[in-house]
Amino acid sequence: MNCSQRLTNEEAFEKLQVALKSQGARLTSPRKLILEAALKSKKPFSAEALLSVLKSQADLATIYRNLGFFNEIGLISRVDIGGETAVYEVSSKNENHHHHYFVCKSCGKTETLESCSMTAVEAILKKKGFKNLSHRLEFTGLCASC
Amino acid sequence: MNCSQRLTNEEAFEKLQVALKSQGARLTSPRKLILEAALKSKKPFSAEALLSVLKSQADLATIYRNLGFFNEIGLISRVDIGGETAVYEVSSKNENHHHHYFVCKSCGKTETLESCSMTAVEAILKKKGFKNLSHRLEFTGLCASC
DNA sequence: TTAGCTGCAAAGTATTTGCAGTGGT
DNA sequence: ACCACTGCAAATACTTTGCAGCTAA
Helix, strand or coil, rough: CCCCCEECCCHHHHHHHHHHCCCCCCCCCHHHHHHHHHHHHCCCHHHHHHHHHHHHCCCCHHHHHHHHHHCCCCCCCCCCCCCCCCCCCEEEECCCCCCEEEEEEECCCCCEEEEHHHHHHHHHHHHCEEEEEEEEEEEEEEEECC | CCCCCCCCCHHHHHHHHHHHHHHHCCCCCCHHHHHHHHHHHCEEEEEEEEHHHHHCCCCCCHHHHHHCCCCCHHCCCEECCCCCCCEEECCCCCCCCCCCEEEEEECHHHHHHECCHHHHHHHHHHHHHCCCEEEEEEEEEECCCC
């Protein structure tokens, strides 16, 4: 079972068009390239990671600005795993979704987990040779006063 | 059911003594104060938060260094919720433990969750007036090559 | 044509590091 | 006395912001 159903490219661009129109924003070349690069990524990515894919096709400041914009319109989510650097991922179809990752405490490598079952995930990780497993569950949303 | 059984003060200081001895480190006044402040905190805390509790009793650099030290010896864990700022918490008794939080996407307020059941947690959060709930599961450990 | 957007550079934060002096053991 | 640790300041890393020119609508 896969419970992290990401938006498809078509759904993403459609959502983008709606947002652009509703707030008088524009579909520029860097904006398009950044979203395409984000959609292409199989795992959570940092701003720097997109820069190295896009090379001189987009400025780092522009990447940050657009990741912020996409985050606001719900196209991608800032997920903050790993620590030093902010990490983003393409949003899921439904609001009440799951995100599953494995993060190595030593080298910082991250891996996206496909299964939805806690025990299945643990079995898969152990089979792959991961050790010292621990996990953490984080709920996000809006608190009563927001 | 409460599955985030934190170390007690005695257990924490005992663990510290063992680590200090095993690597020739010393129990200094700032180190002791920082750990005490960490133990006192009911929820995940940032380095700045400890500074404002400790005022001029410890330098910010010293706080960062000691949080790193405590993290290495397994006394506290760096958990990186919320984004901009690194957040730490006192470790749990058993290695394979859970951490449950709620983080408000708007104001950044965090709240520690006591229950271990996913559905129970959701029910509690809804009852408290939290909206737009989403969640994320993160596994940490060492990857095969580390 | 007219704003929104971009690239560049400069400014902010959060965190780390170098160093000379301090203090545990 | 020795050497780990501290405070202070400077450095670094990541991200945001100001601004003048560019460009989508």
